[in-house]
Amino acid sequence: MANTLKINKIENFLYGKAPSVVRCGREVEIGAGQVIPEINFTLPMMTIDDKNWCEVIKQYEEIIDGVLKRAVRLEVPQLLVEFETLPEMTNRPQWGLEITRLLADKMDRCYRDYGLKSALRLTINDVREFNRPPLMRSGKYWGNLCGILEGSAEAGADLIAIESTGGKEIGDEALVNCDVGASIFALGVLGARDMEFLWNHITDYCNRTGVVPSGDSACGFANTAMVLAEQNMIPRVFAAIVRVISVPRSLVAIRQGAKGPTKDCAYEGPYLKAIAGVPISMEGKSAACAHLSPVGNVSQAVCDCWSNESTQNIRMLSANAPTVSMEQLAYDCRLMNVAASEGIESIIRLRDWLSESDSPLDPQAYVLKPEIVLEISERIIAQDNPYEQSLEAARSATEVLKRDSREGKVKIKENELKWLDMIEQQLETLPEDEEQLIEQMLQRPEFRGKFLPAEYGI
Amino acid sequence: MADMKDLADAIIKGDMKTAVEVTKKALDEGVEPQKVLNDGLVAGMGVIGKRFKANEVYIPEVLIAARAMKSAMEVLEPKLTEAGVEPVGKALIGTVQGDLHDIGKNLVIMMLKGNGFEVVDAGVDVSPDAFVEKARSSGAKLIGLSALLTTTMPAMEKTIQALRNAGVEAKIMIGGAPITQAYSDKIQADGYAPDAASAVDLAMDLVVA
Missing domain, CATH: 3.40.50.280 (Cobalamin-binding domain)
Known part of the structure; x- marks a missing residue:
C-alpha cells in the first residue's frame, strides 16, 4: 500500500464520496455521492435446530418483507442488506446459504416489481474459536467457514464480509488489564497475520466468482473495549487507543484485496477510508438498539453506508424492530443526501456538526474526528508493517489525546489522565522490532496455552 | 507488630510484595488466620470494590488488587485449612x-x-x-x-x-x-x-x- 493517504485534505474527506467506488448487486453504487442505508437484523430469543428450522425461516421472511416494504414506501434510492450468520448457520453452511438465498430472492423480486436497487452482504460468523485454543487454518470449523464462503455466490450474496477473531485469545485479557503491549500483539501481530491468511483466501474466491470482498472488523477487540468503557470497566482513553490500534489490522484485508464497504461495526472505518480510499459503512446512534456508544454522531461524519448494527425481530408499537430501524436509517440518509445535493459546503457543514457534537466530549469520539483521523493516519502509513503501524497508532493516539486534553479540545475525566501517562510508559517499554515483541509475549506465563503460535505462522 | 490496616492498604494498592510480607509476619506473630483474612485481605478488597462501584477505579486496578490478594492467600490458605476455615x-x-x-x-x-x-x-x-x-x-x-x-x-x-x-x-x-x-x-x-x-x-x- 502506498505511503500516501488516498484522502489527505479535510475538504475532500466527505460522507457519501470515496475515491474507490464499489458497484454491486442490483445497480448499487457505494461511495459515488449518496449515503446508503445498511439494514442488519437477528433472530429473537429462539433455538436454532432441525425442529425449529421452519420457524427460523419464517422469522427471516418476516424481517425482509417488512424491511423491503418500508424501504419501497419511503422511496429509499439504494439499500444494502446485511445478513450475518449465527454460529449454527456457519457450522451448518447449508442453513446459512438457505437464508442467503431467501433474502436474495426477495430482494430480486423487489427490484423487479418496485425498482428498489439493493445489494446483499453476507457476513460470515467466524466460528474458529469453538476450538480452544483455536485452529485458525485447518480443522472442522475452518472447513465450515470455507463451506459457507464457497456457496455464497450461488446463494445470491453480492458482498462478503467477516468479523474475524484471530488474536482474540489474547485480546480479551489485554483489554481487562489495560495492557497496551498485549493489545498491539493481539491486533497488530496475531490479528494481522490471521487476516493476511484469511483474506487471501476470501479474495481468491471472490475473484473467481465476482462476489465483492468487502471488509473485516475489529469488533471483537475495539468494540468490546468500547462497551467495557461504557460500563466503566476500563478507561475510555484506553478504549480510544485500542480503536486506533485496530486500524492496521483492518487495513490488512484491503491490502489483500477487500474493496469495501468496510463493515459497519468497524468504527475504525474513517481511517480506512482516508488511508485506502475505500467506501465505509458506519453505525452510531442508529445502533443504540444493539449497544450504547459515545460516538453516535461523529461516526456518521464521513460514512458511505449508514447502519443499525443489528436488532432482534421483536414487535415494537409501530412495527417489528428491523422495520423500525429501516425507517430510521432511511430518514438519516435522506437528510444527508439532501444536504449533499446542495453542494460541498452543505456536506462539510453537516459533517462538522456531526463531528463537533460528539468529539469534544469523549476520547473515543475525538479519535474519530475527521481532522484527527487524517493526522494519525499520516503517521500510521509512514510505517512499514502492521506491527510498526500498530505501535505508531498507539503512540500517536496517546500523544494526541494528551496534547488536546491539555488544550481543552477533548474532555478527559480526571481519573483517566493518569492512565494516559501509564499507557505512555508501557509504550516506551515496547520494542521497535516485531520479533522481539513476539519473543516477549511467548514468555508470558498467562498467555501460554491460550493460542497456538503455529496457527499464526509463528 | 503486623497491622491489618497495612495489609488492607497493600491489597488496595496491589502491592503484592508487602501483602505477602505482612501476611507472613501476622501469622508468625500468632494472629488468627481468620482475622488476617477478614481484617486484612477481604477488608482491602472491600475498599477497592466500593471504589469500583463508585467509578473511581477500573477493572485493571481491581485485578491488580486481586493478584495481591491471591499471593497473600497462597501463604494464608494452609493456615485457614488447618483452622477449619472454609472459603466464602x-x-x-x-x-x-x-x-x-x-x-x-x-x-x-x-x-x-x-x-x-x-x-x-x-x-x-x-x-x-x-x-x-x-x-x-x-x-x-x-x-x-x-x-x-x-x-x-x-x-x-x-x-x-x-x-x-x-x-x-x-x-x-x-x-x-x-x-x-x-x-x-x-x-x-x-x-x-x-x-x-x-x-x-x-x-x-x-x-x-
Missing part, C-alpha cells in the same frame, strides 16, 4: 452451549475470586450435561450461567432444567447482554445480575445469606 463459597461459572462469548464470564470469575470465592471455570459452549457433570465433581454451591446471544438464551433454561433434574441443589445465577430479570424469573433461576460487580453482591446473597 465455591462457584462454577460457564458460558452456555452454542455461545463462545467469555469476557463477561471471565470478569465475573475475577470479581468472585477477588471476594474470596473459590471458582471453577467451566469454559464456553458448555452443554447442559457438562454443567451437570462439573457441578457434581466440583461440589459448587453456586452456578453462574452466561449467554450473549438471543439464540443461546434457551440453552440457559435447558441447563437449569438439567441441573434440577439431576438433583443439583446449588443456587443458579444468570447474566449476559440479552438477559433480564423477567427472563431469570421465567426460567426459574435463583437470581440475575446485570453486570460483574452486581454478580458478586448476588453471589454473596445467594451463598452466604
Whole structure:
C-alpha cells in the first residue's frame, strides 16, 4: 500500500464520496455521492435446530418483507442488506446459504416489481474459536467457514464480509488489564497475520466468482473495549487507543484485496477510508438498539453506508424492530443526501456538526474526528508493517489525546489522565522490532496455552 | 507488630510484595488466620470494590488488587485449612452451549475470586450435561450461567432444567447482554445480575445469606 493517504485534505474527506467506488448487486453504487442505508437484523430469543428450522425461516421472511416494504414506501434510492450468520448457520453452511438465498430472492423480486436497487452482504460468523485454543487454518470449523464462503455466490450474496477473531485469545485479557503491549500483539501481530491468511483466501474466491470482498472488523477487540468503557470497566482513553490500534489490522484485508464497504461495526472505518480510499459503512446512534456508544454522531461524519448494527425481530408499537430501524436509517440518509445535493459546503457543514457534537466530549469520539483521523493516519502509513503501524497508532493516539486534553479540545475525566501517562510508559517499554515483541509475549506465563503460535505462522 | 490496616492498604494498592510480607509476619506473630483474612485481605478488597462501584477505579486496578490478594492467600490458605476455615463459597461459572462469548464470564470469575470465592471455570459452549457433570465433581454451591446471544438464551433454561433434574441443589445465577430479570424469573433461576460487580453482591446473597 502506498505511503500516501488516498484522502489527505479535510475538504475532500466527505460522507457519501470515496475515491474507490464499489458497484454491486442490483445497480448499487457505494461511495459515488449518496449515503446508503445498511439494514442488519437477528433472530429473537429462539433455538436454532432441525425442529425449529421452519420457524427460523419464517422469522427471516418476516424481517425482509417488512424491511423491503418500508424501504419501497419511503422511496429509499439504494439499500444494502446485511445478513450475518449465527454460529449454527456457519457450522451448518447449508442453513446459512438457505437464508442467503431467501433474502436474495426477495430482494430480486423487489427490484423487479418496485425498482428498489439493493445489494446483499453476507457476513460470515467466524466460528474458529469453538476450538480452544483455536485452529485458525485447518480443522472442522475452518472447513465450515470455507463451506459457507464457497456457496455464497450461488446463494445470491453480492458482498462478503467477516468479523474475524484471530488474536482474540489474547485480546480479551489485554483489554481487562489495560495492557497496551498485549493489545498491539493481539491486533497488530496475531490479528494481522490471521487476516493476511484469511483474506487471501476470501479474495481468491471472490475473484473467481465476482462476489465483492468487502471488509473485516475489529469488533471483537475495539468494540468490546468500547462497551467495557461504557460500563466503566476500563478507561475510555484506553478504549480510544485500542480503536486506533485496530486500524492496521483492518487495513490488512484491503491490502489483500477487500474493496469495501468496510463493515459497519468497524468504527475504525474513517481511517480506512482516508488511508485506502475505500467506501465505509458506519453505525452510531442508529445502533443504540444493539449497544450504547459515545460516538453516535461523529461516526456518521464521513460514512458511505449508514447502519443499525443489528436488532432482534421483536414487535415494537409501530412495527417489528428491523422495520423500525429501516425507517430510521432511511430518514438519516435522506437528510444527508439532501444536504449533499446542495453542494460541498452543505456536506462539510453537516459533517462538522456531526463531528463537533460528539468529539469534544469523549476520547473515543475525538479519535474519530475527521481532522484527527487524517493526522494519525499520516503517521500510521509512514510505517512499514502492521506491527510498526500498530505501535505508531498507539503512540500517536496517546500523544494526541494528551496534547488536546491539555488544550481543552477533548474532555478527559480526571481519573483517566493518569492512565494516559501509564499507557505512555508501557509504550516506551515496547520494542521497535516485531520479533522481539513476539519473543516477549511467548514468555508470558498467562498467555501460554491460550493460542497456538503455529496457527499464526509463528 | 503486623497491622491489618497495612495489609488492607497493600491489597488496595496491589502491592503484592508487602501483602505477602505482612501476611507472613501476622501469622508468625500468632494472629488468627481468620482475622488476617477478614481484617486484612477481604477488608482491602472491600475498599477497592466500593471504589469500583463508585467509578473511581477500573477493572485493571481491581485485578491488580486481586493478584495481591491471591499471593497473600497462597501463604494464608494452609493456615485457614488447618483452622477449619472454609472459603466464602465455591462457584462454577460457564458460558452456555452454542455461545463462545467469555469476557463477561471471565470478569465475573475475577470479581468472585477477588471476594474470596473459590471458582471453577467451566469454559464456553458448555452443554447442559457438562454443567451437570462439573457441578457434581466440583461440589459448587453456586452456578453462574452466561449467554450473549438471543439464540443461546434457551440453552440457559435447558441447563437449569438439567441441573434440577439431576438433583443439583446449588443456587443458579444468570447474566449476559440479552438477559433480564423477567427472563431469570421465567426460567426459574435463583437470581440475575446485570453486570460483574452486581454478580458478586448476588453471589454473596445467594451463598452466604
